[in-house]
């Protein structure tokens with residue numbers, strides 16, 4: 142049994158969303174048995190549980206709403222197999238540092254915040270730029286163990302526990318059978334982190350990944366590793382206007398070589414980068430308007446060079462030019478491009494911090510929505526049109542390969558902040574009409590539940606609620622995440 | 627106008643590790659890069675090419691692998707590159723290197739301007755630029771942060787610890803360049819593809835008619851007595867404090883105790 146503390150440091154009541162909650166107690170289990178003990182203790186005392194990893198979440202998922210906090214950040218064991226078995230509190234940084242000594246492999250998921258824990262990443266299905274080729278966290282999980290609301294444990298191995306159509310049946314380690322129907326909706330085949338993942342005859346492991354801690358608590362994860370590509374080439378192509386850049390994105394996606402990532406920087410982003418360049422990063426010439434970054438992973442130089450040559454043809458056909466395109470073929474040069482790209486979120490944050498000094502009610506407004514491939518141009522046109530109409534300052538950048546760009550609105554006044562918020566809701570309606578998702582990588586948590594309701598409709602939410610009750614009848618695990626219980 | 631840039635390939639020491647037993651650099655897994663200050667020198671030359679149509683030749687003395695550094699220069703826009711390479715050059719100190727580079731430069735079209743980085747980050751001597759200038763009997767100005775060429779004259783700014791100096795010099799001349807001079811450009815895709823196919827010109831000891839007594843180990847009077855890692859600083863006091871004022875007070879007290887103030 143882990144020690145139950147009733148004095149809770151204020152940091153444990155919030156995450157990176159700046160939302161603050163309340164709780165009665167907190168524990169720091171060190172292994173699966175301690176998680177189960179704490180869960181049983183909470184059940185016996187009528188307490189609900191909020192699970193925490195590193196609290197880097199942006200949607201309040203780890204912010205408690207009363208009851209007990211189960212903080213897993215001290216569960217840090219890593220076990221080497223062909224792949225990797227980790228406890229949920231291991232951070233992405235720690236995984237990377239650990240794999241450095243193995244040399245020839247890497248763990249593909251690459252969300253920007255590397256202090257996130259693997260438990261949090263699995264629970265939100267976190268992803269980064271390279272998910273275009275390697276998938277989100279979901280695609281890198283081979284197996285998992287979870288503690289359920291009553292302290293029972295299930296072990297799931299990819300490919301071994303499948304639903305039959307929409308019907309499923311699972312056996313816990315104590316031999317209890319949980320069975321029932323999956324929700325009736327089907328998760329769109331785009332990058333998404335919105336609600337339970339559901340497909341016909343799906344792998345039941347996928348039901349838990351992305352469920353934001355509402356069905357069970359990850360106590361162990363078995364991670365898939367990828368061979369490290371010998372040649373990584375990064376290309377930053379610049380265009381004179383945005384439609385050319387979008388045409389290039391479509392063209393690159395049509396090529397036979399799948400890039401690791403395709404990233405986008407609109408003209409406002411480039412302007413902001415011009416004034417917030419980090420030491421060591423290259424300078425962007427004044428007449429470059431829009432940029433698309435494409436990264437290729439290859440087994441050797443020749444393969445990489447072939448990929449880039451084929452990409453050149455796409456470039457020429459879309460108003461790009463090989464003269465106005467940067468290329469990095471080694472770590473040193475790629476690091477310069479990385480510095481260039483990473484200055485953007487930092488620049489946004491420092492601008493917002495500056496503006497909060499005049500009015501603390503102002504915060505960054507960032508979108509996290511994605512649409513199907515054929516709706517990309519429509520979405521971009523919509524974003525620009527509404528932002529120009531409202532006269533708001535903004536940048537648009539991000540994972541355009543997956544039609545997942547972040548619009549960051551930079552309000553100068555509270556009025557603009559409110560206008561931006563209202564606009565965000567309108568966009569969500571449009572994105573849903575296009576068959577898109579309201580959250581592609583950050584998840585729903587407690588802040589975006591109105592968006593999820595819009596996307597799934599009352600019926601979809603009711604389906605999810607029904608499923609949750611099969612695993613957690615008293616709604617003890619992470620209440621308030623995804624939907625109100 | 628012909629600008630010659632001398633570069634050196636060095637280990638990327640931003641991530642350097644020392645073998646604790648032998649006290650030498652662990653080179654495995656360490657990438658080779660163009661000496662960072664030389665990138666600033668190259669950038670000056672490339673701007674002269676963009677604005678005045680200068681011809682840019684990059685030259686390096688080094689082992690055959692240094693070819694990759696020269697290809698990077700071609701990719702960024704250099705017109706020609708020359709690799710000065712010979713077993714006879716092994717073990718060269720700054721004097722022998724200066725001599726070898728000077729002889730190699732004499733085989734090229736006569737340069738109007740020769741550029742070096744301030745110093746190489748692996749040796750940190752800052753001697754090769756001035757050494758070459760001396761051997762070629764050209765004026766040298768070190769620590770340059772700004773270069774302008776107009777009417778056959780060079781206007782430069784030379785930096786000191788507490789200020790800078792504006793100077794005008796006739797060409798030809800040798801300059802050594804600081805990091806603050808500019809931001810080196812990225813290679814373009816076009817340049818990279820061209821560089822990939824380029825033939826790299828090689829100059830051997832015979833080709834530059836080097837005096838065998840003046841190159842390599844033989845031509846190097848410098849003797850390295852010992853290489854060691856300086857001992858880590860130990861001891862010291864850390865003044866923590868949430869209040870800057872309080873921390874400052876503690877510091878003053880400590881300094882008084884030690885009779886520093």
Ligand SMILES: Cc1cc2nc3c(=O)[nH]c(=O)nc-3n(C[C@H](O)[C@H](O)[C@H](O)COP(=O)(O)OP(=O)(O)OC[C@H]3O[C@@H](n4cnc5c(N)ncnc54)[C@H](O)[C@@H]3O)c2cc1C
Nearest residue numbers: 194195196197198202252253258260261262267268354359
């Ligand atoms: C600067 C910054 C950049 C970011 N960039 C990205 C990005 O590029 N891509 C991206 O996807 N996200 C990004 N995020 C969001 C965040 O890092 C991810 O959501 C991450 O997965 C959260 O991990 P965590 O350990 O901090 O989880 P927490 O915030 O502690 O928790 C997140 C959710 O997971 C649940 N949870 C945690 N551990 C477990 C467990 N063991 N079992 C069950 N449920 C659990 C929590 O209850 C909560 O609902 C970013 C955040 C910041 C601050």
